[in-house]
Structures are given as structure tokens and as C-alpha cells.
Amino acid sequence: MDFQLTPEEEAFRAEVRAFLDENLPKGAKKTDPAFLGEWNRKLRAKRWVGFSWPKEVGGGGGTIMEQVILKEEMSKRKAPPLGTCMMGLAWVGPSIIQYGTAAQKQRFIPDILDGKYQWCTGYSEPGSGSDLASLQCRCVREGDEYVVTGQKIWTSIAMWSKWIILLVRTDPNATSKHDGITCLLVPMDSKGVTVRPIKNMSGGAMFAEVFFDNVRVPVENRLGEEGQGWQVTVSALQHERSSIAEVTGLQRKLEELKELARRSRKNGKPALADDGIRRRIGRFEAKIEGMRMNGMRALTKQLRGEPPGAETSINKLLRAELEVAFGELALEMQGSAGHLAREVDGGRWQTFALSWPEVVIGGGTPNIQKNIIAERVLGLPKD
Numbered sequence: 001m002d003f004q005l006t007p008e009e010e011a012f013r014a015e016v017r018a019f020l021d022e023n024l025p026k027g028a029k030k031t032d033p034a035f036l037g038e039w040n041r042k043l044r045a046k047r048w049v050g051f052s053w054p055k056e057v058g059g060g061g062g063t064i065m066e067q068v069i070l071k072e073e074m075s076k077r078k079a080p081p082l083g084t085c086m087m088g089l090a091w092v093g094p095s096i097i098q099y100g101t102a103a104q105k106q107r108f109i110p111d112i113l114d115g116k117y118q119w120c121t122g123y124s125e126p127g128s129g130s131d132l133a134s135l136q137c138r139c140v141r142e143g144d145e146y147v148v149t150g151q152k153i154w155t156s157i158a159m160w161s162k163w164i165i166l167l168v169r170t171d172p173n174a175t176s177k178h179d180g181i182t183c184l185l186v187p188m189d190s191k192g193v194t195v196r197p198i199k200n201m202s203g204g205a206m207f208a209e210v211f212f213d214n215v216r217v218p219v220e221n222r223l224g225e226e227g228q229g230w231q232v233t234v235s236a237l238q239h240e241r242s243s244i245a246e247v248t249g250l251q252r253k254l255e256e257l258k259e260l261a262r263r264s265r266k267n268g269k270p271a272l273a274d275d276g277i278r279r280r281i282g283r284f285e286a287k288i289e290g291m292r293m294n295g296m297r298a299l300t301k302q303l304r305g306e307p308p309g310a311e312t313s314i315n316k317l318l319r320a321e322l323e324v325a326f327g328e329l330a331l332e333m334q335g336s337a338g339h340l341a342r343e344v345d346g347g348r349w350q351t352f353a354l355s356w357p358e359v360v361i362g363g364g365t366p367n368i369q370k371n372i373i374a375e376r377v378l379g380l381p382k383d
């Protein structure tokens with residue numbers, strides 16, 4: 001592992017910092033639509049949305065290392081996201097770049113970069129989550145169309161999305177369950193699609209059940225070959241897990257937690273002066289540093305042209321553990337106010353503490369990460 005940046009990379013870091021000084025001054029109203037519109041326009045002009053995507057599709061053609069620098073600096077300053085089409089940028093776009101036809105790239109990539117609309121992800125089903133390859137959503141080809149019938153669940157932001165990247169079963173008789181799965185790109189306003197929002201425990205409805213009743217999808221909307229859906233998905237999810245910028249996000253959250261500890265009281269003193277709390281915060285720091293080193297390990301592999309590897313599951317597992325522990329400590333330090341929805345900081349710690357399923361379950365549960373670490377990192381036998 002080489003921790004030194006090249007002079008070019010140092011220059012790029014300085015460029016990002018200068019951009020942030022100029023365009024994200026202290027006190028900027030980051031949620032104001034006028035500010036966000038201008039922010040996104042400037043990011044697009046610099047080609048920092050889709051920064052690592054090839055220049056020929058409209059991306060920035062940036063190196064992996066530059067991308068890490070960009071995301072780190074943005075995260076340190078709590079900048080708004082790099083682009084607004086979340087799943088489009090995270091994995092739909094990269095999958096289309098890797099597996100899409102020229103027509104699909106032309107049709108979808110510019111809109112994803114411009115954030116014209118949202119994409120959602122139709123993978124999980126009521127009987128298929130961790131064991132995704134057991135999915136049953138039925139799909140039959142009729143001439144130039146596929147006909148889809150089945151149900152998806154936990155589909156984040158389905159109610160605000162214009163398109164869904166959907167996994168369906170085209171061959172129920174395939175010898176392996178990983179074969180016979182196909183990936184389709186489906187407009188959410190297709191006839192026969194019904195979206196039913198699911199309310200979560202923090203009171204919001206961010207995900208939904210999505211029903212498909214004889215939905216007709218043109219064959220030209222297939223991503224990759226028929227039966228190749230599993231490979232499309234695996235490479236797409238690798239994009240999800242390859243980021244180390246989440247470490248910067250955790251460091252920032254820990255700083256906020258320390259700040260809360262300075263303001264909170266325990267046994268008549270600031271909570272930050274309490275030995276037990278200091279010990280817990282110290283452990284958080286050590287784990288985050290471990291995550292940073294592990295992230296560097298994955299990054300080193302990527303810089304050598306290899307995939308980031310199963311080690312990224314270690315960071316997924318630790319992040320889940322840490323975010324839950326942060327939420328618990330934040331509520332504990334508020335004492336009896338911890339039970340009240342809006343007493344401290346407008347209730348953001350309560351919302352944070354109730355949002356754990358997103359980091360713990362979304363993208364693969366801790367048990368599944370442990371299986372991956374045991375089998376693919378430690379080389380332990382399956383049973």
C-alpha cells in the first residue's frame with residue numbers, strides 16, 4: 001500500500017478544495033432548491049457527476065484515486081451529493097455502461113448524469129432477499145416483448161421513480177438458480193405496475209411493494225443477454241460496495257457525536273468527561289481507523305486493476321455495527337429526553353437511531369457479510 005499522493009493527485013485535491021471554498025461557503029443553504037440547482041449545474045460543468053465514467057458517455061474519465069479524493073473532500077465539507085439520480089449513479093449507470101447497447105447508453109446515461117429522474121431497484125421479493133438468486137418474478141417472451149408477472153418488495157423510492165432496474169426469471173428450468181435470471185429496464189408508468197408504499201418505524205415511507213400484472217416490456221429494454229441477469233447484478237452491487245468515502249462519513253458523524261457529548265450532562269459533568277463514554281468513543285475511533293485501512297486494502301486492489309474483493313464486506317459489517325452504536329449512545333446521552341421526538345437537535349438523533357435497517361439490512365445483512373468473510377476472506381469451509 002502506498003499512502004503518498006502523486007503531485008497530480010495533490011493538485012487535484014487542491015482544485016476540489018478551491019471549488020468547495022468558492023461554491024460551498026459556510027452557512028450555504030444546502031437544501032435550498034435554487035442553491036442545489038446551481039450546485040448541480042457547476043458539478044456537471046466540471047464533469048464531476050459520473051466522475052469515473054468514461055468520457056465518451058459523458059463522464060469525467062477520472063482515475064480511482066481522484067474519485068476517492070473528490071468524495072473524501074466532499075464528505076468532509078458535508079457537500080450535497082455528486083448528482084441527484086442516486087441509484088442511477090450508484091449502479092444502474094455503471095451496469096448500463098458495462099452491459100448496455102449503444103442505444104441504451106445514449107438513451108439513459110445523459111439523463112442519469114443530469115438527474116432528470118430517479119431509478120429504483122427491483123431485486124428483493126417477499127421470499128427472496130439474502131438468497132436473491134431464488135427470485136421468482138415470472139417473465140415470458142412473446143415476440144418482441146417480455147411479459148412480467150410477480151411482486152417485488154422493499155423497493156426504495158419506487159413511488160418517486162420513473163424507471164426500475166428489474167430482475168426476473170426467464171428460465172424456471174435452468175440447472176442452476178443463478179442461470180435463467182434476466183435484467184430488464186422497465187418504465188414505472190407501464191400498464192400493470194402498481195406501487196404500494198410501506199411505512200417504516202421512523203414514520204416515513206421510503207420503500208414500497210411493487211406489483212407486476214402482465215406488464216409488457218420491449219425486448220430492447222433487456223440489459224445484457226437473456227439469462228445473464230445474475231452477472232449484471234453482481235457487477236452492479238460491486239460498484240455499491242467499492243467505496244471508501246463512507247469512512248469519511250463515519251468520521252464526520254463521530255465528530256457530531258463528540259460534540260453532542262460535550263453538550264450533554266452525565267453525573268453533573270459534560271458526558272465527554274465520563275470515563276465510560278470516552279472509552280466507547282475511543283473504541284469507535286479505533287474501528288473507524290481499521291475500516292480506513294481495510295478500505296485502503298480494497299483501493300490498492302482496484303489500483304492494480306483487480307475487483308475490490310470480498311474484504312469490502314468487513315467494512316459493510318463494521319459500518320452497520322458502528323451506526324447502530326452511535327444511535328444508541330446519542331440517545332443514552334440525552335437521558336430522559338432521548339425518548340422524546342424533538343427535544344434535542346430537532347430530533348435528528350432519534351430519526352438516525354431508527355434508521356438502522358437501511359445500513360444493517362439494506363445491501364445484505366450482517367449474517368450474510370459474515371458468511372462472505374468466513375468463506376471468501378478466511379477460506380473457511382461452508383459448513
Ligand SMILES: Cc1cc2nc3c(=O)[nH]c(=O)nc-3n(C[C@H](O)[C@H](O)[C@H](O)COP(=O)(O)OP(=O)(O)OC[C@H]3O[C@@H](n4cnc5c(N)ncnc54)[C@H](O)[C@@H]3O)c2cc1C
Nearest residue numbers: 121122123124129130154155156357358361362363365367
Ligand atoms: C432500508 C432498506 C432498503 C432496501 N432497499 C431495497 C431496494 O431498493 N431494492 C431491493 O431489491 N431490496 C431492497 N431492500 C431489501 C434488502 O436487500 C433485503 O431486505 C435484504 O437482502 C435481506 O433480505 P430479507 O429481508 O428477505 O431477509 P432474509 O433474507 O429473509 O433474512 C432474514 C434473516 O435470516 C438471516 N439469513 C438469511 N440467510 C442466511 C444465511 N445463508 N446464513 C445466515 N443467516 C441468514 C438474515 O441475516 C436475517 O437475519 C432494502 C432493505 C432495507 C431494510
